[in-house]
Amino acid sequence: MKTRKNVKNTDELSILGFGCMRFPTQGGNIDEPRATAMLHDAIKKGVNYFDTAYIYHAGKSESFLGKALAGGLREKVYIATKLPPYMVKKLENAKKIFRTQLERLQTDYIDYYLLHMLTDKPMFDRLQALGVMNWLEELKEKGTIKNIGFSFHGSKTDFELILKAYPWDFCQIQYNYMDENNQATKSGLELAGTMGIPVIIMEPLRGGKLVNNLPEEVKKTFEDYKEVRSPAEWALRWVWNHPQVTVLLSGMSDEAQVAENIRIAGEVEAGALGVEELSIFDNVKKILYEKTKIPCTACGYCMPCPAGVNIPGCFSSYNDKYLLSDKMARFKYMQTLGALSVQPANASQCKECGKCEAHCPQNIQIRVQLRQISKEMEGIFYKPLVGLVRKFLRIK
Structure with a gap:
């Protein structure tokens, strides 16, 4: 497993992070025996960054992760979790949520704590006005939180405004070969790198859209290359090709995905893609842009719908x-x-x-x-x- 150094604190982070939003399920609940085995296997093979959130798996992701890391594994990994801004109307709301998260995760500290899904500067300003940032800084001084960051889903302009509004320890953005010019964009990624802010990548496969049900023209474009690579491998290599990327998160939901992603994460290097490989991405993007109607990543943040619409x-x-x-x-x-x-x-x-x-x-x-x-x-x-x-x- 390759690692990249967090330039802010020298943490050696595995370039593959385990996203805890898409665990295998059974009967609508996390398949705990299977998911636990997957997590333990990932840790054994070098994965040390686990990303969860207060709302993932209907609030059960954190509790499951806490149980899976019990027995000495907690100290071997970095846990990232998130505070949902839309649930914070006053500072006490944030404090209550955080206490719950510590209980769920069976820990007394969080390595990487994020404001979840900021969409614009006013959202950050509201939290700051409530005293959330001052409170987080107090927790950081005590060692209860090690790093303060944010995850972002909004426009390039707002991303840059938020990035410059606070001395962040890290940030998390959506980035893949179809979103090079969407949301934070490539220039936002590069700005974070210039500012010395570590970047965590989410949705590298666009919620599976860059793997499942790809048009035959896209499959053939990938298959014509001299080396055999799955669509997932192509997409992951593209993200890891960027030197500004510290960790790539993958919401792995079965054993095969864990094995494949770990293998790739042991091979890649930033800047390793050649001219021929990059031209293949240009052709693939052209095909997909012409066919995709709605840029949905199936993140599920829009759910549940009061009217029952999936x-x-x-x-x-x-x-x-x-x-x-x-x-x-x-x-x-x-x-x-x-x-x-x-x-x-x-x-x-x-x-x-x-x-x-x-x-x-x-x-x-x-x-x-x-x-x-x-x-x-x-x-x-x-x-x-x-x-x-x-x-x-x-x-x-």
């Missing part, structure tokens, strides 16, 4: 229609969005309350997109047809 599911089905030119797209949409379930989750269930849009890291106009999806994927005969079938099957 927003990421709707977007995924809609994107797949264009990415895959799938003739069965409408049928799969009906099938996966619960047309015949007790609680349908299709786009036309949307009541346009707008709650989801306030939490979307990609700033997607979700209500507008759901209207379009309803029009294209359902049409005028969808509800009458589904209604008849539900009545015949006696589904209330």
Whole structure:
């Protein structure tokens, strides 16, 4: 496992970090025996950075991680977790959340603590006005928090404003070969590097979109290269090619992903991609930009929907229609969005309350997109047809 040094404090961090948002599940809950084995295997092979959050896995990720690291492993790794700003109306809210996080994680200190999902400078200013930053600094002085940072989902301009507004110990951004010019952007990554601020990368595979269901043209572009590499390996190598990247987070959900990612993380070097490899990415990006309709990463921050809409599911089905030119797209949409379930989750269930849009890291106009999806994927005969079938099957 390769490491890169945190220039702020000399921590030797594994270049592969374990993202704790997509653990394997069983019956809707974390499959703890399996996930524990995966975590232990990753630690044994050199992974030492684990990223979780107060809200991941409906609040169960931190508790699971605490149990998995019990028995002496806690001291061998760095834990990163996050404070959700939208749940902080006053300083006491933040303090209560933090106490809960320490209890869940079974620890008395957090190595890397982040303000979760900042989207603009005013959000940071509000937290600062509440006294959150002063309080975090007090915790840092006591050693209860080792590093103060933030994760970001907003515009390049706001990222730079936030970056310059506080002496951050680190930051976390979304970055992959499709988002080089989105959100923080390449220039934001380079600015952080210039300022000596370590950068943690999230969504290197865009929530799996850069691996699963890729168009045949993209697969062929990768396959024509002289070395055999999976789409995931191509995407990860692209991120690690940037010297400003300290840690790349991967939300690994099965054993094969852990094994592959660890193998790659033992081989890569910053700046190692050649001209031919970089030209392959140019061709792939051109193909995908032409086909992707909605830039959703399936992060789930928009959920749950009060009306029951499976927003990421709707977007995924809609994107797949264009990415895959799938003739069965409408049928799969009906099938996966619960047309015949007790609680349908299709786009036309949307009541346009707008709650989801306030939490979307990609700033997607979700209500507008759901209207379009309803029009294209359902049409005028969808509800009458589904209604008849539900009545015949006696589904209330």
